[in-house]
Amino acid sequence: MSRCRVLRVADYHLGRTLESGQAFRWVESEERWESVVQGRWVRLTAEAGGLRAEVEAPTREWRWLEEYLQTDVDLSSVLASFPHDAHLTAAMAACRGLRLLRQDPWECLASFILSSNKQITQIRQMIDRLCRELGQRVTTPASAKVRHAFPPPEAVAAAPLALLAECRMGYRGPYLKATAAKVAGGEINLGRLPGMVLAEAREQLMSLPGVGPKVADCVLLFSLGHRRAFPVDVWIQRVLRELYFGRRSVTPARMRQFIEDYFGAEAGYAQQYLFHYARTVLSSSRSAQLRDTTS
DNA sequence: GGCCAGGCTATGG
DNA sequence: CCATAGCATGGC
Numbered sequence: 001m002s003r004c005r006v007l008r009v010a011d012y013h014l015g016r017t018l019e020s021g022q023a024f025r026w027v028e029s030e031e032r033w034e035s036v037v038q039g040r041w042v043r044l045t046a047e048a049g050g051l052r053a054e055v056e057a058p059t060r061e062w063r064w065l066e067e068y069l070q071t072d073v074d075l076s077s078v079l080a081s082f083p084h085d086a087h088l089t090a091a092m093a094a095c096r097g098l099r100l101l102r103q104d105p106w107e108c109l110a111s112f113i114l115s116s117n118k119q120i121t122q123i124r125q126m127i128d129r130l131c132r133e134l135g136q137r138v139t140t141p142a143s144a145k146v147r148h149a150f151p152p153p154e155a156v157a158a159a160p161l162a163l164l165a166e167c168r169m170g171y172r173g174p175y176l177k178a179t180a181a182k183v184a185g186g187e188i189n190l191g192r193l194p195g196m197v198l199a200e201a202r203e204q205l206m207s208l209p210g211v212g213p214k215v216a217d218c219v220l221l222f223s224l225g226h227r228r229a230f231p232v233d234v235w236i237q238r239v240l241r242e243l244y245f246g247r248r249s250v251t252p253a254r255m256r257q258f259i260e261d262y263f264g265a266e267a268g269y270a271q272q273y274l275f276h277y278a279r280t281v282l283s284s285s286r287s288a289q290l291r292d293t294t295s
Numbered sequence: 296g297g298c299c300a301g302g303c304t305a306t307g308g
Numbered sequence: 309c310c311a312t313a314g315c316a317t318g319g320c
């Protein structure tokens with residue numbers, strides 16, 4: 001039993017991974033990252049040869065955290081599977097150490113229902129309020145901030161809509177509550193989706209209120225192990241149109257076809273690299289250009 | 296103050 | 309199939 005463990009892994013960038021818009025509850029302070037995983041408070045620090053993990057309740061088992069962080073994924077072979085083009089090469093250089101997590105499916109589903117048409121900072125706020133209102137408090141070190149677990153579907157399904165509105169969810173509140181009721185009532189079993197073919201799992205998710213193609217793909221990729229899932233949001237549309245379609249307008253069907261044909265078995269990873277690349281390198285160089293041409 | 300955000304649903308071509 | 313309005317909220 002121990003409160004601390006070093007997870008051996010190479011090429012793991014905590015900041016890029018935990019703040020890349022796939023998970024929303026990590027808080028950084030002085031290069032240390034804190035969150036709640038599987039109902040347990042966790043703190044992570046980068047260390048030579050791996051990641052140092054601290055928990056508050058002593059544990060003998062660390063598989064849950066290795067699974068969440070995907071420390072046994074060989075990143076170099078993932079990147080080697082990408083198609084060889086200049087854009088992905090640049091994205092790989094800019095995103096070194098960026099990983100995909102494997103999150104809890106319900107938390108991931110609920111989080112991305114809330115994500116629609118919202119900035120990442122606002123998504124974090126909604127989720128934080130939801131957890132404070134409905135999640136169980138978890139034990140933390142005396143020095144750490146108070147933290148709550150992500151509330152289970154039963155708790156969200158039972159919550160009054162007014163309470164969800166107080167979490168500033170807007171029109172997403174009713175979607176979240178209705179989906180929570182379906183999950184809690186067993187109308188959909190998230191645990192069965194990893195074993196299904198991608199198209200079928202996607203279809204099942206899209207039967208839920210507030211879940212369209214983008215949200216479904218995020219859940220498939222970030223929590224259900226479907227590594228060919230490729231979430232297409234406004235950033236990805238922008239970057240694909242710029243880099244692969246010569247800035248011409250593209251219909252959704254054509255873009256979807258290109259994605260399926262081009263990116264290969266680790267398409268989801270390629271998507272995350274392009275997403276992060278678009279939001280950091282490309283958007284900053286674009287605004288620099290704008291400043292140059294307008295001054 | 297206006298534009299836009301890791302979109303979805305409903306409706307009309 | 310495609311395009312678009314409407315949605316609730318607030319960061320920038």
